[in-house]
Every structure is written in structure tokens, then in C-alpha cells.
Amino acid sequence: MNSQLISRVRFGCKLTFAILGALILGFYFHLETPRWSAMTAAIVVSGPAMAAGGEPFAGAIRHRGLLRVIGTFIGCIAALVIIVATARAPVVMLLLCCIWAGVCTWWSSLVRVENSYALGLAGYTALIIVVTSASTPLQTPQFAVERCSEIVLGICCAVVADLLFSPRSIKSDVDRSVSQLLLDQFALMRLCVNQGEKEDIDKSWSNLIKSTTALNGMRRSLIMESSRWQRVNERLKALHSTSLSMITQACETYLILQTSPDRITSNIEELFAEPAETPIEVHRRMKQLRQAISSTRSDEILLTISSWIGGGTRALLLAKGIQTNCSISSVESNILNSEVVVKPASAERHHAMINGLRTFVASAAGCLLWLWTGWTSGSGCVVIIAVVTSLAMRTPNPKGMATDFIVGMLLAIPVGSVYFMLIMPATQQSLFLLCLSLGIFTFFIGIEVTKRRLGMLGLLVGTINILVLSNPMKFNVAAFLDSATGQAIGTMIALVVLLLIRDNSRERTGRTLLNRFMSSAVSALTTKVYRRRENHLPALYHQLNQLLVMFPNDIGKYRLALMLIIAHQRMKMAEIPVSEELSTFHKKIRNTADHVVSAGDSKRPYYYQRLLAELNEYQQKLVEYNAPPKVTEPVKRLTEMLKKYQHAFLA
Incomplete structure (x- = not known):
């Protein structure tokens, strides 16, 4: 509890230093609008x-x-291009800006979450520059340069504050998570070997997927922290793939032993009888398991168990390197370069289109209100609409984010009024008193932000925005209230648009994800060496995590998706006979599976039935080529699964 309090106080100091530093330097360099530097920080x-x-x-x-x-x-360049092309047609110019903001929001919904911020910002930056310089288009280049200067100054102050106030390293958390991951992997395999309760296996499996995903997120934070963790980053990438492979093999072991409990040898079963309580115990059990499989005939050992033991051995080697950050050995180098990780393609295309449409409609509505009424604070209203919609769209709960901004902007009116009408006039002659009064406010807001208090982020940004913070200050109360009202109305318009344009893409995205699991299982049918080196597990489990978030109570979808992931892994490991005819047929099946994923509602049933027919024909060809049961059985199970659950892929 004390460490948490210290962390919050330290963050409050960090936020205060960044904002006040940006403000003071903005005044020192005589920037046109120093508040933009403070807002950026x-x-x-x-x-x-x-x-x-x-x-x-x-x-x-x-x-x-x-x-x-x-x-x-990017936003400044886009704004300059739009103004140069349409300076004589203000309505067209604003329309293009709204379209640009919508396109950027659409694009940001398709890229990785951690990189989407840049695209969302590019969208509303162009709108800010065009709206602010609409009356004086010839000064747009100067305004764009000033805007960039203010942004860079605010960012520099934020980075300096982060460096001064002891940034918190994630490395110790990574080490703890890696050790716990190995324990959890052994616990899951133990449950699967001993045929534990289905609920216990579901819980252990779900928690292990979440911890593996969280560890991969920590990896991204670690590499952002310092370049000296580059070797750890490479090992964590490999550990992520290895962990997902071990999860898949454990679950497949459970399914196999359900129907054939005698397929596990007694010496291996004994080693999974007792739990492993510490990482040292896991090391010892792994060594004993390696000895057990080396002394047993290969045809007597389940392939999933031997693969799991091999994965566990690699995981232990990688974990040691992660904790020590030592040089990468030749053995580790082979592990790191053994597979090519395939990045997941976004399944949220319809969702992204809705997000872009929301941003465009909200921004266009704000521009229309501004042009129709001639409201002096209409430009500020348009800007805040673009900011809220662009930033809220990429969050898991856009309506919650918009509500947070509304609460913050409404609170900013009384708080900003106290500062604008009472505190700032009294401190006008003293920069120290001004910084002291603002510093107290930002310090306590910083502590509340770390608690995720509703409206605090909006309150901080909204208050800084309506205070203007120029030198010298002009205390025009009517203009202040007008600006504050415009800011609040803008957030309300943004929320209204979010409520009116409903996002009905949930079922569509869920069906697309399931079809992609099916397509991945089918695409693993190949004899090409380069395709067998491709590792689709990170992408598949990323999509599985999306499914978990979208349908938190639908256990049937999870199990179907997991069975398809298992089928993919089994197909990838199957020793398919090398034949030009089979290779051509593999390409045909993959092409049909891709059509199932991309086809519309009317065409999808046709392609799905064609896929089932091709899989039946493929089974006959495997018999003609005398393929072993290790190949024919997984193909048969996959075909039966696709027949049994076809309503889930087509509904």
C-alpha cells in the first residue's frame, strides 16, 4: 500500500513538472499559444x-x-495540402478535413492498438489547423510550424519529467511473470494428463492464455524502456510462441486421453502425479521427463507429450536468458530463428468502417453547426468533437470514454471559472504564484488519474484549454464562458453521434474470427517447407483473445476455436506425402477456405459446402497415396468438426 501511494505521489510530481515546464518554456520562447505545449505534456x-x-x-x-x-x-502536411487545394471553397475545405479525420480513425482501427494513437492524432490535427486558420489561410504554414514547435516542446518536457522522477522499470515484473508462466504450464499439463475437471482445465487454460498475452505486452513495454533489453525482447518473442504451442499440446493431450486413456506410459504419468510448487521443481521434473522419453520407444509416447516436453525445455532455456540478459548462445539462436511468426490480420473491418463514419458524421455536424450559426466558439466545438471521437474509437468502450470527457468538460467549467476569475487575476504579476496555483491543481489531478477516476483526464485537458494561458492575460469573462460552453457542447455532440450510429459489428466480427480459425486449420495442409516454418499460433491466440473479450460468456465459441487451433497445430506437424498432385489440391482447398472468409452472406454457404466436398475428396486421395493414420485421422476429425458446427460458421 505504501509503495502504491509513493508511486501515485511520484506520478503527480511528474505530471506537474511536465505541465509547468512546458508552460514556462512556452512563455520564455514567446510561443503564440503556450497552452498547447502544456496540453501536450x-x-x-x-x-x-x-x-x-x-x-x-x-x-x-x-x-x-x-x-x-x-x-x-502527418496532420500538418495533410492540412497544408487541403488548404492549398481548396482555399477558395471553405465548405469543401472543411468537408475534406472531416473526411480525412474519418479515414484516419478508420485506419487506426485496423492497426495495432499501441500505434493507432498516431493516426487518430493525424486526423484531428489537420482539422485543428484548418479550423483555427480558416479566417487567415495565408498564415497556415506559419501556424503549422508553430503547432509542431509547441507539440515538440511539450513532448520534450514530458520525457524529461519521466526521466527525472524515477521511471518504473518493468523488468522485475517480467522475471516474476516468466517464472509463474512455467509453473502454470506444468499445472495445466498435469490437469490434462490426470483428466481433471473440465471447469478446472477451462480456468487454468484461460488464465494461462491471459498471462501469456500479458507477458507479450510487457515485452513491448520493456523494449520501449531501453535498447539494452534487445536480447531479452528476442527471447520473450520466442517464449510467447513456445508458450502458446505448449498450451495447444496440453489441450490436445486432454482430448486424446479422453478417448484413449491407455496411450500414456506409467512412468510419465507418475511424473505428473504431484504438483510442482517452485521453478526449481519444474526444472527437476522437466529433466526427469526428458530422461523418461529417452528410455521409452518413440511409438509408445504421445506426440503431443513429447512435443510439450521439448517446448518446456526450450522455455526453460529462454527463461534463464531472459532473467540474466546474457549473450545469445548458438542453441538459443536456432530456437529464435526456427520459425517465422505470421502477424494477424484485422477482423474488425466493419467495426473500423463504423468508427470512421462516426468521426466523419460528428465532425461534419460540428462544422455544419458552426457555419449555420456563426458561433464564435464553434471552431473550439468542432475541434473537441474531432478529438473525442478520434481518441474514443480505438478504446474498448467508446461510449465510456466519451462520457468521461463530458464529465470532465462539465467539471472544467466551475474549476476553470475559479482559476480564471479569482486565482489568475490575483497571480497575474507573479509567475511563481501562477505556477504554484496550477501546480497544486495538476498534482492532485495526477493522483486521481492513476486511480482511473471518472472525468479526471477530461477535467485536466479541458481546464488547461479554456484558461488560454497567454502573456499578458486578457480576462474576458464572456469569451471564457463561451469557450467553456462550446467545449462541453462538443463532447455532448460526439456522444450523441456515438449513440445514434450503433456499432452492430459484434456478431459479424465473431463469425469472421471463427472462419479465420477454420481457414488457418485448412491452410496448415501443405508440403512446402517455407509454409511449415510459418508460425500462426500468436495470430490465432490473438484472435482467440478477441473472441474472449467480445463474447465473455460463450464458452462454446472458445472451445470450438480452441479445437480449430489444435487442428491447425496437428495438420502442421502431420507428415503429408510429398506429391505435386496433393500440393495442387492443397492450394485449391486454401483458396476455397479464403473465399469462405471473404464471401458475403449469400455466397458463403456455397463456398462452405464446396470446402467440405473438397476435404472429402482430399481424404480419398490420402488413402490412394497410402498416407499413415497420423495424417488421415486429423483430416477426418477436422472434416467432421466442420460438418457438425457449420451453423456457427454460417450464422
């Missing part, structure tokens, strides 16, 4: 903390800052 520092629910690990702020720089430069 606030968003870059507090954003990762809000997402993490505590002080972010070292490197997260630097990574977010880099993405913000990239997004700002």
Missing part, C-alpha cells in the same frame, strides 16, 4: 497512466510522445 504523461491504472512503466511516455510527433507532422 498533460496528454502524453496522463494518457498512459489512465490506460494502465497507475504510474506507467518506463518507456511508455516516450513511445506515446514519438507517436504524437509523427501524428502531428
